[in-house]
Amino acid sequence: MKTIGVVGGGAWGTALAQVAAEGGETLLWARETEVVESIRNRHENSLFLPGIALRPAIAVTGDLEDLAACDALLVVTPAQHMRSVLAALPRLRIPLILCAKGMEEATTKLMHDVAREEQPESPLAVLSGPTFAHEVAAGLPAAVTLAVEDRPVGEALRSRLALPWFRPYLSDDVVGAEIGGAVKNVLAIACGVVEGRKLGLNARSALISRGFAEMTRFGLARGARADTLAGLSGLGDLVLTCSSTNSRNFSLGKGLGEGSSAAALLADRRTVAEGAFTAPVLARAAQDAGVDMPITSAVCALLSGQAAVDDVVEYLLSRPLKVEGA
Ligand SMILES: NC(=O)c1ccc[n+]([C@@H]2O[C@H](COP(=O)([O-])OP(=O)(O)OC[C@H]3O[C@@H](n4cnc5c(N)ncnc54)[C@H](O)[C@@H]3O)[C@@H](O)[C@H]2O)c1
Ligand SMILES: O=P(O)(O)OC[C@H](O)CO
Known part of the structure; x- marks a missing residue:
């Protein structure tokens, strides 16, 4: 070659x-x-x-x-x-x-x-x-x-x-490699919101963990393998993108958390924050596959302006308490 x-x-x-x-x-x-x-x-x-x-x-x-x-x-x-x-x-x-x-x-x-x-x-x-x-x-x-x-x-x-x-x-595992990269961008927006709203590092870590559970549920439903989702293109990229303002997706979420509107943050930008496009598509695909993706839904509500940051945080924190891994 x-x-x-x-x-x-x-x-x-x-x-x-x-x-x-x-x-x-x-x-x-x-x-x-x-x-x-x-x-x-x-x-x-x-x-x-x-x-x-x-x-x-x-x-x-x-x-x-x-x-x-x-x-x-x-x-x-x-x-x-x-x-x-x-x-x-x-x-x-x-x-x-x-x-x-x-x-x-x-x-x-x-x-x-x-x-x-x-x-x-x-x-x-x-x-x-x-x-x-x-x-x-x-x-x-x-x-x-x-x-x-x-x-x-x-x-x-x-x-x-x-x-x-x-x-x-x-x-x-072509499907698994792709799903990790697509989903992590949406979750990085959510982690940016946590940063922008100053909700703390514990909250960010919880979001990465529960976000990974969400990625895994969706990935398995679409035919991905669990080991791919736990690998470089899944968990590895999720951790990177959720940890730094070098990420365009994380930065977008940080701006939302600080109170800016998605429209203002996305206007006129030449670089791409893929998560903003993927979030509504992923929410639709998850619904079609019968998969619960509450963090993705929350990101969609913020991006569309249908919910304020505090309402979204309240929604996530008031969900029924669950068994881990279930
Ligand atoms: N930047 C990174 O660190 C990085 C790392 C891994 C993967 N990616 C992925 O790579 C892909 C490209 O991202 P990037 O960071 O190179 O882009 P970028 O934000 O640096 O640049 C925007 C790109 O969009 C292209 N573009 C804009 N309008 C277009 C149109 N109408 N038709 C075709 N192309 C058009 C531009 O030519 C340019 O290549 C994205 O899916 C991104 O998630 C990026
Ligand atoms: O800047 P982001 O958020 O598009 O992230 C870039 C890469 O995908 C990180 O692996």
Whole structure:
């Protein structure tokens, strides 16, 4: 696998291009002309990942057709744009590694279901885990789940992408890897609310734990494996994203907890807080699957402006006392 293409020049696509460029040729497609020019002329993505010197080996293009010559593609476009970007690519037969963390609004589908519909001849993989883009782009150590149904394809992708400081762990649980990444973004908004409302570290830890129970219930109902949900792409990413204002989702929740409206916090932002899109979709999917997800419901009520922070906290704290694990 010589040349890796990267679809999407946001922060995470750019960081993954850094990883791929260490192991060989890398071609990054960016949608914004200013990103293409910034990378081509200054080896920096000044819009989405400023201050990081990019490897000169990263080639950049604004033309999706150029990606057809690559041996595999990392697809790093936000979840709500995944379908349109995959549809705009030429028909491919190379592995697609899906890196977005979310569910499609119109259909409640996961990304690999969307990709299978738009690029039916490509083998699919999911790369997900606890990875802040700026840390990976700077070469700090990280580990991810690389979920691939076809083991030989997975091994080839792993050997092309693995570095001493970037460790992909192989899995065949594509559904589990995706559900962990999608659900943790919604839970991170809830943890941000706890931070913004100054409810304390005990409350945050309780929320992570009960949020993980929620993720597990939903994941198992959708066919995920428990060990995947407890791994890097599930619990690992949940802990990272619920612990730092480096997370866009956690920061969004913190703003809500401090009293700002979701509309004001989301207006005009160029970077993506996937949890804001995933929350209502996840609530619908949970209802369809008959799964109780009270924290997700609470986040939905806050984002839609239907409930105030204090009402949501009251709702969560007044639920019937339960048996743990039941
Ligand atoms: N940033 C991270 O640390 C990180 C880490 C792991 C996974 N992810 C996931 O990667 C995905 C991409 O996030 P990011 O952080 O790279 O994005 P970003 O917030 O840095 O940038 C926004 C991206 O959205 C794209 N975009 C905006 N409108 C679009 C449209 N109409 N069609 C296609 N693309 C459009 C932009 O081109 C840009 O690539 C998300 O699903 C995110 O959850 C991000
Ligand atoms: O900034 P966030 O909240 O999108 O989180 C980034 C990554 O998903 C963390 O693994």
